[in-house]
Amino acid sequence: MVAQRFQGKLIANAPMARLNSWHVGGRAKRLYTPSDLQDLRLFLTTLATTDEPLWLGLGSNVLIRDGGVNSTVILTLGGIKALDLLNAETFRAEAGVTCAKAAKFCVKNDFANAEFFAGIPGTIGGALAMNAGAFGHETWQYVIAVETIDKQGKLRKRYPQEYRIGYRSIAGPKEWFVAAYFQLPKGDGKRTAEHIKALLKKRNASQPIGVPSCGSVFTNPPGDHAARLIEASGLKGHHIGGAKVSPKHANFIINTGEATAADIETLILLIQARVLQQQKIKLMPEVRIFGTT
Secondary structure (H helix, E strand, O other): OHHHHOOOEEEEEEEOHHHOOOOOOOEEEEEEEOOOHHHHHHHHOOOOOOOOOEEEOOOOOEEEOOOOEEEEEEEOOOOOOOEEEEEOOEEEEEOOOEHHHHHHHHHHOOEOOOHHHHOOOOEHHHHHHHOOEEOOEEHHHOEEEEEEEOOOOOEEEEOHHHOEEEOOEEEOOOOEEEEEEEEOOEOOHHHHHHHHHHHHHHHHHHOOOOOOOOOOOEOOOOOOOHHHHHHHOOOOOOEEOOEEEOOOOOOOEEEOOOOOHHHHHHHHHHHHHHHHHHHOOOOOEOOEEEOOO
16 A cells, blocks of 8 residues: 555544644644655645645644644654755755754854744744744745645745745745755854843743743734733733733733633634724734634
């Protein structure tokens, strides 16, 4: 059988709560972790035309609903993980490489401006898909090319000019990112490491660390901050079930231990409605929501 040619790991009816940073959600019809890029190409060619896969890395910017995902989930973390230095200013990272690992790689190889990688709690694939950013920098500022794959398993190399790149958004060919080529200026790795340490210390003092959350729930509207608007609307510390607006940072929703995905989604909708009513601004979710209720 064709399935025997797979080198990766295929799990049916896979629990998803352990694979996302909110620790909620139902099960996926199938979960596949490819062994490498060529294995992924083979696997994609076997998918039914009606099976639209959900791609997942660290699961740090997704909400999986309690009814689960009635399709295949492709887990890049641990599978598509090559990270290679190409020359003094360029490296290639596959989609399953964590941004934290990319930051350490940049420090080791004396790249400058790498601090933003350390502030993104996800993988390269997710960072590309949403133009993730931190500390004043964004992923696509440093992308010179990407590798994509389609449902037929065809690989392509594409360039930034083929995409519409915006704040926490990216639009272009309907393909999935499997790798990126980054170009950063040279710097002092030791100095970069010290800067990363200082930035993370400052961030950890103002954000809820060590509790289940997805990071920032909403994008910041032009000229303002989502956290300020949420707090001004009286919602800091507000909770629905086990989901709670963090008392430390109002743009974080934390799972206090017993939250369901429905609790979190209901709280997201409440925040949007209250901020729109009181502040006349519609907050746009940064988190991506998948699955059935």
